[in-house]
Amino acid sequence: MKINDNSDLELLGWLLKQARPYWLKLAGIFCLRLLATPLALLVPVPLMVAVDSVIGNNSLPSFLQLTMPGSVSNSKPSILALTIILIIVIAILSQLRAVSGALLESYVGQRLVMEFRSRLLNHAQRLSATYHDTKGTPDTVYRIQYDTVAAQSLLIDGVAPVFTSIFTLVCMLVVMSRLDGKIALIALIVSPALVIVTAIYRKRLRAQWKKVKRAESSAQSVVHEVLGALRVVQAFGREGHENDRFLERSLSSVRERLRAVFVENLFGFYVAVIMAAGTGLVLYLGVKHVQASIISVGQLLLVMSYLTQLYTPLKDLGKQAAKLQGGFASAERAYAFLQEPFQVLEKPDARQVTRARGLIEFEDVSFSYDGVNQVIRNVDFSVPAGTRVGIAGHTGAGKSTLTNLMMRFYDPDGGRILLDGCDLRDYRVSDLRNQFSLVLQDTVLFAASIADNIAYGRPNATPEEIVSASEVANADKFIRNLPEGYDTLVGERGMRLSGGERQRISLARAFLKDAPVLILDEPTSSVDVKTEAAIIDAMERLMQGRTTFMIAHRLTTLESCDRILVLKNGMLVETEIDLPTMLIMPSLQVS
Numbered sequence: 001m002k003i004n005d006n007s008d009l010e011l012l013g014w015l016l017k018q019a020r021p022y023w024l025k026l027a028g029i030f031c032l033r034l035l036a037t038p039l040a041l042l043v044p045v046p047l048m049v050a051v052d053s054v055i056g057n058n059s060l061p062s063f064l065q066l067t068m069p070g071s072v073s074n075s076k077p078s079i080l081a082l083t084i085i086l087i088i089v090i091a092i093l094s095q096l097r098a099v100s101g102a103l104l105e106s107y108v109g110q111r112l113v114m115e116f117r118s119r120l121l122n123h124a125q126r127l128s129a130t131y132h133d134t135k136g137t138p139d140t141v142y143r144i145q146y147d148t149v150a151a152q153s154l155l156i157d158g159v160a161p162v163f164t165s166i167f168t169l170v171c172m173l174v175v176m177s178r179l180d181g182k183i184a185l186i187a188l189i190v191s192p193a194l195v196i197v198t199a200i201y202r203k204r205l206r207a208q209w210k211k212v213k214r215a216e217s218s219a220q221s222v223v224h225e226v227l228g229a230l231r232v233v234q235a236f237g238r239e240g241h242e243n244d245r246f247l248e249r250s251l252s253s254v255r256e257r258l259r260a261v262f263v264e265n266l267f268g269f270y271v272a273v274i275m276a277a278g279t280g281l282v283l284y285l286g287v288k289h290v291q292a293s294i295i296s297v298g299q300l301l302l303v304m305s306y307l308t309q310l311y312t313p314l315k316d317l318g319k320q321a322a323k324l325q326g327g328f329a330s331a332e333r334a335y336a337f338l339q340e341p342f343q344v345l346e347k348p349d350a351r352q353v354t355r356a357r358g359l360i361e362f363e364d365v366s367f368s369y370d371g372v373n374q375v376i377r378n379v380d381f382s383v384p385a386g387t388r389v390g391i392a393g394h395t396g397a398g399k400s401t402l403t404n405l406m407m408r409f410y411d412p413d414g415g416r417i418l419l420d421g422c423d424l425r426d427y428r429v430s431d432l433r434n435q436f437s438l439v440l441q442d443t444v445l446f447a448a449s450i451a452d453n454i455a456y457g458r459p460n461a462t463p464e465e466i467v468s469a470s471e472v473a474n475a476d477k478f479i480r481n482l483p484e485g486y487d488t489l490v491g492e493r494g495m496r497l498s499g500g501e502r503q504r505i506s507l508a509r510a511f512l513k514d515a516p517v518l519i520l521d522e523p524t525s526s527v528d529v530k531t532e533a534a535i536i537d538a539m540e541r542l543m544q545g546r547t548t549f550m551i552a553h554r555l556t557t558l559e560s561c562d563r564i565l566v567l568k569n570g571m572l573v574e575t576e577i578d579l580p581t582m583l584i585m586p587s588l589q590v591s
Contacts, residue, residue, distance in 0.1 A: 008202075011154070011331045011332065011335070012154060012155075012158075015150070015155055015331060016155070018112075018115075018119070018151065019112055019155055022108050022111065025104065025107075025108045026155065029104055029105055030163055030164070032097055033161070033163070033164040034167050036164065037167055037168040037171050038171070039090060039093055039094045040168070041175060042086070042090050043090060044301070044302050044305035045061075045086065045302075046083040046086045046087050046090075047083075047298075047301065047302075047305075048301060048302045049082070049086075049298075050079075050080065050083045051297060051298040051301060052299075053079050054076050054079050054083070056297075056298065058296060058298070060079065068082070105156050109151075109156045113148055113151055116148040116334070117144050117148045119338070120143060120144045120148060120334060120337060120338065121144055123337065124140050124144065124337075126342055127342060127343075128344050128409070128410060130343060131340060133369065137224060138221030138223075138224040141224065142213075142217040142220050143217075143333055143334055146330065147213070147330040147331070147334045147337075148330075149330065150330035150331040150334060153324070153327040154324060154328070157327075158324045158327060182285060182289075189281065190274050190275065190278035193274050194271065194274060198267075201266075201267040202325060205263055205264065205325035205326075206325040208260040208263055209326040209328075209329035211256045212256045212326070212329075213329055215252045215253035215256045216253045219252070219253050221249075222242065222245050222249055226246070279307060282303070282304070283304065286300045343410070343411065344409070344410070344429065346429050347425070350426060350428040350429075351422065351428065352431050353419075353427055353428070353431045353432065353435065354431075355435070355516055356435045356517070357385040357516065358385035358386060358420070358435075358517050358547030359382075359383070359384060359419065359420050359547070360382070360383040360406065360417070360419060360549075361382045361383070361417070361418040361421075362380055362381050362382075362418075363417070363418065364379070364380055364416075365378070365379045365380075365405065365412045365415035365416070365417060366412060366413050367401060367405060367413050367414075371413075374413075374570055375398045375401050375570050376398045376402060376405070376412070377570045377571050378571065379402070379572045380572065381572060383547060383549075385420075386545060386546065386547055387563065388543055388548045388550070388561045388562045389548065389550070389561060389562065389564070389565060390550050390551075390558035391403070391550065391551045391567065392551075392558065392564055392566050392567070393567035394568070397567040397568055397569065397570065399567055400521055401570075402549075402565075403521060405417060406436065407432070407433055407436050407519070408429060419432070434515065435515050435516055435517050436515050436517045436518070436519060437457070437509075437513045437517070437518050437519070437542075437546075438510070439503070439506050439521065439523045440506070440522075440523070441522035443503050443506045444493065444494075445494030445497075445502055445505060445506075446490075446494075447489070447492045447493075448490070449487050449489055449490070450482075450487070450488050450490060450505060451463070451466050453494070453509065454466050454469060454470060454486075454509050455509075455512060456509055457509055457510075457512060457515075458513055461512055463486070466486065466512065467486070469509075469511040470505075470508045472511055472538065472542075473504050473508035473510075473542070474504055474534045474535070475501070475504035475507070475508045490505075500531035500534070500535065503523060503531075504534070504535065507535065507538045510542055515546075516546055516547060517546065517549075518542060518543060518549070519548075519549050520548065520549070520550040520551065540560060543560070548561075
């Protein structure tokens with residue numbers, strides 16, 4: 001389904017499909033909101049009865065005469081008591097309806113937003129790294145956290161009030177036409193003017209709210225960048241600069257939101273003027289009808305009371321159409337995000353693999369991030385299972401890209417990559433990635449316990465297996481020295497631990513996953529010599545019996561490799577070179 005800027009109904013239809021499991025509860029919300037109309041119709045009835053039948057001498061309305069005994073309908077004190085009882089009963093019923101409706105709306109609204117966020121997060125995780133590299137994380141976070149609220153604002157705060165307003169409008173018209181048909185007709189004269197004003201302002205507001213969303217997302221991106229690189233900001237003393245940058249973008253979002261509020265309230269101004277003109281006409285005609293004895297004073301009061309309730313849904317329909325443009329702008333952004341295609345696709349008949357042998361082959365592989373500048377060009381090599389391969393080359397030569405292609409974070413533009421003789425694109429993505437263990441230079445840990453981080457690749461691992469993996473990764477000793485041992489929380493990105501400690505936990509995680517192919521992306525570049533020795537000792541055990549690809553700037557780290565691949569400007573310039581040869585050939589040494 002393609003949604004354009006004017007398709008409010010299409011957006012609502014799409015959101016209703018997302019809310020399919022809650023249709024019954026949404027129907028309950030509609031019913032409770034519709035119940036407000038008959039209760040509202042009853043509110044002015046006691047006043048009319050008191051004016052006409054207690055103060056005046058008119059008989060009770062026919063619907064009350066049919067339900068009241070003669071002793072009540074012929075006694076003014078009894079009628080007065082009846083009006084008081086009616087006021088209390090109507091108030092109790094109205095409040096019961098309001099409380100139950102509020103609880104149901106809150107429950108359904110929060111569930112809708114939660115599941116909508118979950119869907120967007122799941123989609124975000126499946127999008128290729130290219131998308132996130134291009135669009136950036138902050139905009140995705142904004143869509144997941146804020147644009148998803150459109151599910152609640154449109155379906156519950158939007159659709160339900162619109163249907164309720166229409167139902168109320170019809171009921172009020174029926175009642176008023178029975179009281180005085182001419183007055184009901186005069187009251188509706190304002191409708192065409194409201195429709196025209198609403199149509200004009202709806203488009204203006206949609207465009208303005210889109211600007212608000214973009215500006216707020218831009219301001220949030222500054223916060224994300226600053227907190228993600230806080231140490232760099234503090235080291236260079238750029239706190240003031242970053243704060244100014246945030247304020248500048250925030251002020252832009254404030255200006256855009258103020259413009260949206262101004263347009264909304266300008267619309268409200270025109271609606272109020274139109275309604276006031278309609279009320280004046282009805283009051284003029286009503287007074288004339290009282291003077292002509294067509295209706296009573298009590299009936300005029302009832303008509304004026306109903307007129308307010310007639311104009312309220314008309315006003316609400318217009319205001320809802322205007323106010324909901326912010327929700328529609330968010331819904332469009334969420335929809336557009338969910339339409340972002342997956343660049344790493346899985347075939348319907350994709351092959352399953354439990355444990356691969358580890359034979360890796362590149363056949364004339366080329367790749368570019370932007371579709372123009374090739375990062376990898378015509379790469380060919382074959383690595384038998386169990387081989388240790390070092391990958392060398394200057395910064396930007398394409399070393400990390402090579403390993404990213406192996407794990408299908410990206411797909412090559414040309415050529416193919418084989419695992420055990422089968423194209424990577426023929427495997428199930430989850431099965432394929434289970435064949436790899438990854439240890440990065442910048443170790444990624446989650447804000448959880450050490451045990452949870454080690455077991456991230458095998459969440460069903462036993463405590464004994466976690467400890468065993470830590471022991472062979474030379475991590476058990478320092479973990480046990482921590483106050484809470486394996487239950488120690490590592491903090492955001494593991495920043496409560498040193499770089500070497502984080503790296504050893506990462507190695508323990510790789511040991512526990514026990515994948516047949518191991519990728520080590522400069523695992524010792526950011527640690528001291530003593531820690532490096534402990535990590536290399538653990539890596540030596542980890543590489544046993546596994547196909548290993550090791551990226552390293554320190555040539556000594558590649559000493560245990562069986563062969564070394566040298567990349568230059570995305571091309572493979574050497575495939576069989578050994579370390580002693582590298583050390584005596586300056587042109588091949590890594591910077």
